[in-house]
Amino acid sequence: MTMAPKITLYYMPVSPASRSVVLVAKTLNIQLDLREIDISRGEHMTPEFLKLNPQHTLPALDDNGTVIIDSHAINAYLCDKFAPNHSLYPKDLVKRAQINSRLHFDTTLYARIRYLYEPIYEGSSKMPANNITLVTKCWDILEAFLANGNFLCGNELTLADFACICNFYAINSFAPVDRRNHAKLIRWIQRMGEIPHFYKVVDLEESKAHQRYIRYLMETNSTF
Numbered sequence: 128m129t130m131a132p133k134i135t136l137y138y139m140p141v142s143p144a145s146r147s148v149v150l151v152a153k154t155l156n157i158q159l160d161l162r163e164i165d166i167s168r169g170e171h172m173t174p175e176f177l178k179l180n181p182q183h184t185l186p187a188l189d190d191n192g193t194v195i196i197d198s199h200a201i202n203a204y205l206c207d208k209f210a211p212n213h214s215l216y217p218k219d220l221v222k223r224a225q226i227n228s229r230l231h232f233d234t235t236l237y238a239r240i241r242y243l244y245e246p247i248y249e250g251s252s253k254m255p256a257n258n259i260t261l262v263t264k265c266w267d268i269l270e271a272f273l274a275n276g277n278f279l280c281g282n283e284l285t286l287a288d289f290a291c292i293c294n295f296y297a298i299n300s301f302a303p304v305d306r307r308n309h310a311k312l313i314r315w316i317q318r319m320g321e322i323p324h325f326y327k328v329v330d331l332e333e334s335k336a337h338q339r340y341i342r343y344l345m346e347t348n349s350t351f
């Protein structure tokens with residue numbers, strides 16, 4: 128009997144982009160060979176990993192020699208390969224364009240989160256207030272996206288929802304949602320929690336622990 132070639136996902140459990148891929152794979156029942164890469168130990172900068180992914184980011188997917196980097200590209204690839212025309216990423220021109228536009232928005236959201244975290248990893252003790260505002264502005268935008276339905280692209284759950292919710296939980300204690308102005312966003316966050324596998328993949332304790340670690344770094348950085 129020949130074995131189906133394995134699809135390997137290089138990932139890190141706490142990474143929001145990695146989580147969105149694991150969530151999509153679990154939702155579509157796609158078996159992935161999960162290989163954890165520890166960024167804190169520099170495992171993403173080894174010559175072997177850089178050969179696979181010169182951008183040295185997680186997640187990265189290796190489907191029998193076809194390497195795809197970037198969570199959004201990976202999720203689109205997995206849908207098109209294993210669940211073509213699934214409602215998560217339908218082929219309809221307009222629906223897909225709308226999902227793509229939200230996925231690009233998510234890349235902006237993630238970049239704003241990185242602007243907050245990276246200086247702390249590099250020894251800074253403060254997150255500039257302006258940069259926190261840039262993230263909270265994304266909550267306003269998500270609220271506006273939700274004007275048209277229960278999910279970010281209307282009433283169907285799509286790849287855009289998986290991407291944005293994972294990033295939300297990466298930063299929510301530093302950039303909390305103002306409940307008074309974000310009723311739709313709060314309901315969407317609750318709705319996302321009802322999705323099968325959600326809390327197994329998006330481990331809230333792990334997310335909180337990571338954000339506590341960032342606070343700890345801010346305190347210890349300020350003593351130097």
Ligand SMILES: N[C@@H](CCC(=O)N[C@@H](CS)C(=O)NCC(=O)O)C(=O)O
Nearest residue numbers: 142143144183184185186197198199
């Ligand atoms: N837009 C990328 C972002 C990936 C990304 O930056 N991942 C972080 C971890 S959450 C990473 O790998 N950082 C290490 C680095 O950039 O060297 C995606 O969606 O995959």
